[in-house]
Amino acid sequence: xxxxxxxxxxxxxxxxxxxxxxxxxxxxxxxxxxxxxxxxxxxxxxxxxxxxxxxxxxxxxxxxxxxxxxxxxxxxxxxxxxxxxxxxxxxxxxxxxxxxxxxxxxxxxxxxxxxxxxxxxxxxxxxxxxxxxxxxxxxxxxxxxxxxxxxxxxxxxxxxxxxxxxxxxxxxxxxxxxxxxxxxxxxxxxxxxxxxxxxxxxxxxxxxxxxxxxxxxxxxxxxxxxxxxxxxxxxxxxxx
Ligand SMILES: [Zn+2]
Numbered sequence: 001x002x003x004x005x006x007x008x009x010x011x012x013x014x015x016x017x018x019x020x021x022x023x024x025x026x027x028x029x030x031x032x033x034x035x036x037x038x039x040x041x042x043x044x045x046x047x048x049x050x051x052x053x054x055x056x057x058x059x060x061x062x063x064x065x066x067x068x069x070x071x072x073x074x075x076x077x078x079x080x081x082x083x084x085x086x087x088x089x090x091x092x093x094x095x096x097x098x099x100x101x102x103x104x105x106x107x108x109x110x111x112x113x114x115x116x117x118x119x120x121x122x123x124x125x126x127x128x129x130x131x132x133x134x135x136x137x138x139x140x141x142x143x144x145x146x147x148x149x150x151x152x153x154x155x156x157x158x159x160x161x162x163x164x165x166x167x168x169x170x171x172x173x174x175x176x177x178x179x180x181x182x183x184x185x186x187x188x189x190x191x192x193x194x195x196x197x198x199x200x201x202x203x204x205x206x207x208x209x210x211x212x213x214x215x216x217x218x219x220x221x222x223x224x225x226x227x228x229x230x231x232x233x234x235x236x237x238x239x240x
Contacts, residue, residue, distance in 0.1 A: 006076045008068055009046030016044065017063050019184045020051060025236040026188055027104065028059035032195050037106040037176070039191075040090040041184050043068065050094050050103075054081040062240075071095045072154055085152055092157030093164065093180055100180040102187035107176035110198035115171040121197075123214040124204060128197035130168045130190055132219040137171045138163040138178075149175040169194050185225045188232065 020041050027033040035057045043049035053065040067083070068076040073091035075083060089105045114121040115137050123131040143159040146152045149172070151160060160178055164170040168190055170178045179194060181187035204211050222228075 006070050006074055008076045009043040009049040012044060012051065014063070016041065016184070017051070017066055020066060021061055021063055022233045022237060023102075023104075023184050023188045024053065024058040024061040025240065026232045027106065027191055028057070029232075029236040030192055030195075032104075032106050032108045032191050033058040034107055037104070037108075038084050038086070038090070039184075039187070040087075040103045042094050042101040047094070047098065049076070050090055052084065052087055052090055055084045073157075085147070086150055088154050088157035089151050089160060089178055090157075092154060092161040093178060096158070096161035096164070097166075097180060099182060102181050102184040104179040104187050104191040105176065106179070106191055106195075108191065108195040108198075110195055110202060111171050111177045112174065113202065114198060115173045115175070115177075119205065121171065121201065123197055123219070124201050124211065125193075125197060126214065126218070126220070127222065128193045129214055129219040130221055131194065131197060132214050132216055133167060135169045135171055135194075136163050136165065136167065137173055139173050140175075149173070185229050186221075189222065189225055189228065 023039045037058055038052060040050050040052040043051055048071055050069055051066050052069060053061045054067055056065055067081060069091060071091045071094055073087045086105060090103045093100060093103045121135040123129050138160050140149055143156050151157055164178055168180060179187055179191040181190050
């Protein structure tokens with residue numbers, strides 16, 4: 001923990017917080033996040049700060065739960081709130097990647113088989129084109145375990161960010177994944193279609209036939225996410 005108080009980067013546009021809350025609930029609605037896992041955004045006014053919910057199930061996160069952290073993942077104004085143990089994943093991803101403004105850590109179910117077998121995970125469908133290169137797998141034992149396979153400090157978070165490199169996704173062996181993007185809507189798209197592509201790839205592998213992956217010259221990220229965002233948000237925020 002820091003010795004002196006960390007100054008806040010200031011208030012954030014309510015619409016952006018609203019999107020962060022929606023992101024958490026959308027990914028829970030689609031079972032990408034379970035009772036754990038989290039979504040964050042970089043603070044728009046200060047690249048050395050990020051915003052993440054207090055420790056709470058993603059399906060229940062609301063605007064009042066959002067806390068501010070520095071990139072070492074110290075809270076700016078904790079006020080007794082319980083924090084996610086694995087928040088170091090976020091701080092170190094923002095530190096390593098100036099192009100990244102939104103981060104998801106999930107236990108997305110179909111990550112596990114790919115993370116423990118060495119079976120390559122890559123895009124087989126157009127909409128998952130962001131994974132045109134093979135997704136790297138992070139081995140926590142390379143840096144040392146503290147609490148099982150959980151990321152509990154900046155050393156482990158930094159090592160994970162190094163494995164991520166300049167890509168959009170890293171698998172975490174026996175645990176889940178790290179997904180990053182330039183903005184909140186795109187990180188939701190990526191976290192969701194990482195899971196969908198993994199399920200589809202597992203089905204394709206079960207056919208025991210050669211697989212044609214998306215080629216680099218076929219890769220194209222969706223240009224607009226407004227339509228998908230509108231429907232995902234309306235589904236996930238029902239009853240909120
Ligand atoms: Zn985790």
